Amino acid sequence: MKLTKKLLLATLVSGALTANAFAGTVEVLHYWTSGGEAAAAAELKKSLEAQGHEWTDFAVAGGGGDNAMTVLKSRAVAGNPPSAAQVKGPSIQDWAELDLLINLNDVAEAEKWDAVLPPVVAKVMKYDGHYVAAPVNVHRVNWLWANPEVFKKSGVEVPTTWEDFFAVADKIKAAGFIPFAHGGQPWQDATVFEDMVLGMGGADFYKKALVELDEEALGGKKMVEILTAFKKLKDYTDPSSPGREWNITTGMVINGKAAMQIMGDWAKGEFTAAKKVPGKDYICIASPGTKDAFVFNIDSMIMFESKNADNNKATKDLAKAILDPSFQKVFNMNKGSIPVRTDADMSDFDDCAKLSAEDFKKSAAAGTLVPSMAHEMAIPAAVRGAFLDTVTNFFNSKNATAKETAKKLVKAVKMAE
Ligand code: GAL
Numbered sequence: 001m002k003l004t005k006k007l008l009l010a011t012l013v014s015g016a017l018t019a020n021a022f023a024g025t026v027e028v029l030h031y032w033t034s035g036g037e038a039a040a041a042a043e044l045k046k047s048l049e050a051q052g053h054e055w056t057d058f059a060v061a062g063g064g065g066d067n068a069m070t071v072l073k074s075r076a077v078a079g080n081p082p083s084a085a086q087v088k089g090p091s092i093q094d095w096a097e098l099d100l101l102i103n104l105n106d107v108a109e110a111e112k113w114d115a116v117l118p119p120v121v122a123k124v125m126k127y128d129g130h131y132v133a134a135p136v137n138v139h140r141v142n143w144l145w146a147n148p149e150v151f152k153k154s155g156v157e158v159p160t161t162w163e164d165f166f167a168v169a170d171k172i173k174a175a176g177f178i179p180f181a182h183g184g185q186p187w188q189d190a191t192v193f194e195d196m197v198l199g200m201g202g203a204d205f206y207k208k209a210l211v212e213l214d215e216e217a218l219g220g221k222k223m224v225e226i227l228t229a230f231k232k233l234k235d236y237t238d239p240s241s242p243g244r245e246w247n248i249t250t251g252m253v254i255n256g257k258a259a260m261q262i263m264g265d266w267a268k269g270e271f272t273a274a275k276k277v278p279g280k281d282y283i284c285i286a287s288p289g290t291k292d293a294f295v296f297n298i299d300s301m302i303m304f305e306s307k308n309a310d311n312n313k314a315t316k317d318l319a320k321a322i323l324d325p326s327f328q329k330v331f332n333m334n335k336g337s338i339p340v341r342t343d344a345d346m347s348d349f350d351d352c353a354k355l356s357a358e359d360f361k362k363s364a365a366a367g368t369l370v371p372s373m374a375h376e377m378a379i380p381a382a383v384r385g386a387f388l389d390t391v392t393n394f395f396n397s398k399n400a401t402a403k404e405t406a407k408k409l410v411k412a413v414k415m416a417e
Contacts, residue, residue, distance in 0.1 A: 023052045023053055023054070023310065023314065024053050024054070024308065024310035024311040024312070024313055024314025024315070025053065025054040025055075025056055025083070025311055025314065026048060026053055026054070026055055026056065026083040026084055026311065026314045026315050026318050027056035027057075027058055027082040027083045027084070028044070028045075028055060028056070028057060028058060028082060028083065028084045028085070028086075028301070028318075029058040029059075029060065029068060029071070029072055029075075029082040029084070029085040029086065030058070030059055030060070030068065030085070030086040031059065031060050031061070031062060031063070031064075031065045031067065031068040031086060032059065032086070032335075033059050033060075033061045033062075034063065034245075034246075034247035034266075034269070034270060035247065035269070035270055035273035035274070036247075036266065036268070036269020036270045036271075036272055036273045036334060036335060036336055037247075037266060037269060037335065038059075039269070039272075039273055039334040039335075040269065040331050040332075040334035040335035041057075041059070043327065043330045043331045043334060044136075044318075044321070044322070044327070044331060045057070047321040047324065047327045048314070048317065048318050048321055050321075051314075051317045051321065053314040053317060053318075054314075056082075056083075058082050063183075063185070063187070063188075063245055063246045063247065064185070064187030064188070064246075064374075064375070065086065065088075065187075065376075066186075066187060068085075068086065069087075069091075069381075072085050072087070076098075076100065081100060081304040082304065083303065083304055083306060083311060083314070083315045083318075084301045084302065084303050084304070084315055084318055085301065085302055085304070086299060086300070086301060087133065087300065087301070087302045088124075088297070088298060088299060088300055088375065088376045088377060089124060089298070089371065089375075089376040089377040089378070090376070090377075090378075090379065090380055090381070091376055091381055092124065092125065092127065092132060092133045092300065092302055093127055094380075094381070095132075095302055096127030096128070096132045096302075097127075100304050100305060101127075101132040101133075101302055101303060101304060101305065102132070102303040102304065102305050102312060102315060102316065103130050103131070103132065104130070104131040104132060104133070104134065104303065104316065104319050105130045105131055106316070107131070107134075107316050107319045107320050108131040110320075111320055111323055113125075113131065113323060116323070116341045116342055116343055117135065117340060117341070117342065118138075118340070118342055118360075118364070120296070120364065120369065121135050121138070121298055121340055124298060124300070124377070125300060132302060132303070133300040133301060133302045133303075134300060134301050134303070134318075134319040134322040134323060135298050135299070135300045135322070135323075135340045136298075136299040136300060136301065136322055136331065136335075136337075136340065137298065137299050137328075137331065137332050137335060137337035137338065137339065137340055138296055138297075138298055138337055138338050138339075138340050138356075138360060139264045139265055139266060139296070139297040139298070139299065139335075139336070139337040139375070140264065140265050140294055140295065140296065140297075140337075140338075140356045140359070140360070141191060141194070141195065141263075141264040141265075141295035141296070141297050141372045141374070141375060142195045142198060142199075142286055142287040142290040142293065142294065142295040143262070143263065143264065143265055143267065143268075143284055143285070143286065143287060143352075144158070144159075144260055144261070144262050144284075144285050144286070144287045144288065145250065145253050145260060145261045145262075145263065145267050145268070145271070145282060145283070145284060146158045146253070146259060146260045146282065146283040146285065147253050147254075147256050147258070147259055147260070147282060147283075148280075148281075148282070148283055149256050150172065150175075150177050150256055150258070150259040151168075151172075151259060153175060153177070154168075154171050154172040154174075154175035154177060154259070155171065155175070156168045156171045156172065158260070158283055158285055159288055160285070160286075160288060160289075160291065161199075161288050161289055162196070162199060162200055162229055162288045162289055164288065165288050166229075166232065166236075169236040169259075172259045173236065177256075177257070177258060177259050178236075178237070178238045178252065178257060178258035178259065179236040179258070179259050179260065180233055180236040180237050180258070180259070180260060180261070180262075181237075181238075181249045181250070181252040181253050181257075181258035181259075181260065181261040182233070182237045182241050182244075182249060182261065182262075183241065183243075183244040183245055183246045183248065183249040184237075184241045184242035184243055184244060184395075184396070185243060185244075185245075185246075185392075186388040186389065186391070186392040187374055187375075187388060188246055188249075188263070189388070189391055189392045189395045190373065190374035190384075190387060190388045190391050190392070191262070191263060191264065191372075191374040191375070192230070192233065192262045193226075193230055193374070193391045193395075194206070194210060194295060194372065194373050194374050195262055195287040195290060195295065196226055196229060196230050196287075196288075197209060197210060197223075197226055198287075198289070198290045198293055198295060198370065199287055199288045199289030199290045200222075200225065200226050200229065200289060201222055201226060202293075203293050203363075203367065203368035203369075203370055205217060205222060206293075206370050207370060209223065210370075210373040210378055210379070210387075211370065211371060211373070211378045211379065213379065213383065213413050213417070215410050215414075218406065218409045218410045218413060219406045219407055219409065219410040220406070223406045223409070224402045224403050224406050225402075227394065227402035227405050227406060228402040230391075230394075230395065231394065231395065231402065233395075234395060238258070242396070246263055246266075246267070247267075247270050249261055249263075250263065250267045250270040250271070251270065253282065254270065254271060254274050254276060254281075254282070262287050264297060264336075264372075264375065265284070265336040265337055265352065265356065266335065266336050266337070267336065268284065268336030268352055268353075269334060269335050269336035270336075271336075272333070272334065272336065273334075277350075278350050278351050278352045279351055284351075284352035284355070286359070291359075292359075292362070292363065292366065292368055293363050293368035293369070293370065294356075294359050294360055294362075294363035294364075294368065294369045294370070295370055295371075295372050296360070296369060296370070296371060296372060296377060297371075297372040297375035297376075297377055298340065298377065299335075299337070301318070301319070301322060303315045303316070303318070303319060323340075323341065325339075325341060325343075325344065325345075328340065328341055328344060329344070329345075329348070332349075332353070333348075333349065333353075337356075338353050338356050338357045338360065344357075373387060374387075374388070380416075380417075382416045382417075383413055383416040383417055385416065386412035386413055386415065386416035387409070387412070387413070389412065390405065390408050390409050390412045391409075394408075
């Protein structure tokens with residue numbers, strides 16, 4: 001067969017159609033390294049490769065993402081940002097202001113994002129009226145994960161209020177188990193702290209203190225009461241708690257060494273990865289005092305403009321893939337979160353996810369849907385840093401009082417603003 005110009009062209013065109021002529025490489029910086037997180041990230045990789053592109057993985061270990069954000073900043077300063085990065089909340093605005101990000105409006109229009117995203121989510125993803133980030137999921141932060149066997153052996157019920165919590169924890173301790181599985185790291189301390197602010201103060205107080213940074217709320221009697229209870233939690237943790245990663249800590253509830261953990265539903269990804277069944281092997285329940293409220297944390301990817309047109313196209317294809325309904329399903333089933341699309345079919349999801357989706361809608365309508373401070377959804381990064389330092393120092397200090405710490409919170413926040 002003689003290769004004529006016409007034939008060559010035809011082959012090239014047909015080859016191009018199948019192999020995606022604009023195949024590019026997308027380097028993704030993220031911090032999804034635990035069992036459940038990695039399983040979910042692998043689905044994102046698969047969905048990009050299915051479009052003929054190459055995924056370069058840049059995973060930065062360290063739950064909560066503080067390490068990853070430090071690495072991202074140094075790469076950007078060095079003029080070598082990745083193609084995409086897991087960045088959330090108000091920080092998206094900071095990156096967009098630097099004029100480094102791709103405008104995703106063409107993808108958003110073609111894929112009708114405005115029609116399928118909750119307004120609270122679409123707002124976070126936009127800068128100056130245009131999309132600069134793609135939302136992956138909705139995580140709920142105010143969960144308590146419990147091992148039913150440990151509760152049965154201790155002869156107690158899973159607590160729904162903070163009063164119950166301490167009474168139950170005493171009995172579990174007496175029965176020889178670790179009542180409260182906690183990983184002693186600043187972001188984990190802050191996660192439990194914010195769930196306590198919501199559980200003991202309510203949604204309006206939460207908003208006043210952790211979103212509006214109201215001095216009276218931060219430094220007042222209620223905050224002192226909450227900090228006192230927060231510190232008491234330490235008595236129910238184990239000596240190996242300081243510095244422990246969150247997923248190792250979830251493992252203690254999975255294997256029945258400890259009774260309960262308070263953590264966002266990325267913890268559920270670990271139960272799923274361990275093939276545990278909700279309602280049977282573990283119990284998911286709103287953290288004490290928060291059943292009618294929802295602390296939200298939305299994972300999202302920002303996309304950096306590159307000089308290579310094929311890579312930019314590939315990065316946009318990643319954004320498109322992220323909102324694809326079938327990807328939304330398989331990613332969130334692994335990750336423990338719920339799809340961000342309002343039209344998601346939840347029928348195949350487990351009972352924890354179904355409850356999360358219901359409560360997300362109910363709390364949005366009731367005004368009890370609040371952004372996570374600990375997971376960078378509520379306040380600027382610097383102010384969050386001040387919170388984490390103050391809260392974690394108090395939790396680990398021998399002598400600091402709740403009253404002093406409430407005053408310190410007011411001061412630290414003011415200085416960081
Ligand atoms: C959160 C993040 C989640 C999960 C968690 C633990 O900040 O949004 O996706 O990864 O940290 O690492």
